[in-house]
Amino acid sequence: MVDLSTAYLGLKLKSPLVVSSSPLTESPETIQRLEEAGAAAVVLPSIFEEQLTLESDALDRDLNRGTESFAESLSYFPEYEDYRQGQDAYLSQIQRAKSACSIPVLASLNGVTARGWVRFAKEIEQAGADALELNTYSLATNASETSAIIEKELVQLVRQVKAATEIPVAVKLSPQYTSIPNLAMELDHAGADALVLFNRFYQPDFDLENLDVSPKLTLSRPEELLLRLHWVAILYGDVHADLAVTGGVHSGQDVLKSVMAGAQVAMTASSLLSRGISHLAAIQADLVRWMEEHEYESIRQMRGSLSRRAVPDPSAFERGNYIKTLSSFTLRQASSQA
Ligand SMILES: Cc1cc2nc3c(=O)[nH]c(=O)nc-3n(C[C@H](O)[C@H](O)[C@H](O)COP(=O)(O)O)c2cc1C
Secondary structure, three states: OOEOOEEEOOEEEOOOEEEOOOHHHOOHHHHHHHHHHOOOEEEEEEEEHHHHHHHHHHHHHHHHHHHHOHHHHHHHHHHHHHHHHHHHHHHHHHHHHHHHOOOOEEEEEEOOOHHHHHHHHHHHHHOOOOEEEEEOOOOOOOOOOOHHHHHHHHHHHHHHHHHHOOOOEEEEEOOOOOOHHHHHHHHHHOOOOEEEEOOOOOOOEEEOOOOEEEOOOOOOOHHHHHHHHHHHHHHOOOOOOEEEEEOOOOOHHHHHHHHHHOOOEEEEOHHHHHHOOOHHHHHHHHHHHHHHHOOOOEHHHHOOOOOOOOOOOHHHHOOHHHHHHHHHOOHHHHHHHO
8 A cells, every 4th residue: 555645834645636726626515526536635716916905995995985074984884894705705715615624725815915915814824724825926017127026025925924824835936937946945035835836827819800818728738747847856955845736737647757856746727627526536546556566655755756856867957958858859750740
């Protein structure tokens, strides 16, 4: 019997299989089904900063309006309930998720400013979340904002959230930073308990008939895993934070590769959205079969075995591999792929 147990964010997990933030983790009933299919933890869908700040902006406006005339202000207070609705709904979603399952439940906050996050992080902790994932999806569209400023703000944000809450904090990153190792080190110093690599970049499509741009979300493909493996393998051993893979995990082999690169857990969403929740049990069965066939006793034993530190030729992760990769491609291969 192989030992699949792992630790992530200081939590003991029965396996490295985590269901990432997505509509799959929205309802307690589905979370129960995910647990039965083998999920070791789930990340809830994100609550977005806009939901938090819009609500508090509107509240501030009304309260300020109220102070202009005290008698009137009293009548504004009941509306506080409305503004709190989105936040309260999220807190109750955490509570319902927690009572529906016995696996850890991670909440997820998406935002870019401390304003939206810090206050609510505490409430998330009080609602019973086992950990908090900060989904840092944002796009730099302002030319005067340098990459150094963006990264500094992100690091500060993490520091502030860490100071505001006692539950572990994971940071879900986009791959689009100039120096991922440097940012990872800064986040590590700021106290991030885990780095989740990587958010996918959603690009809108052009609608030629209506001359418009429209949002487009396609599910991931297994090829997307390679980018994650690459960076986890490079960071493994250099940061204290746990590493998690999200993006392109579709099979037991993908989980094995993630762990061998150095990840504590491998998260999946697209594979289950496209093939159904029962696919999670197939991923686990695949994982166990492979480990038994190759005489591995535990997940722990294989962690980091294909990281940059462990492989005999680390140039596979570095520039040296660039030339090798290009020259390894033959015209015969090209015609077979056409
Ligand atoms: C429909 C859908 C909704 C998602 N919603 C969120 C979200 O609210 N917060 C978040 O951090 N990630 C969200 N994600 C991203 C996933 O958590 C995951 O990181 C990404 O899909 C890559 O993993 P995959 O290849 O297993 O799908 C969503 C993904 C999908 C497909």
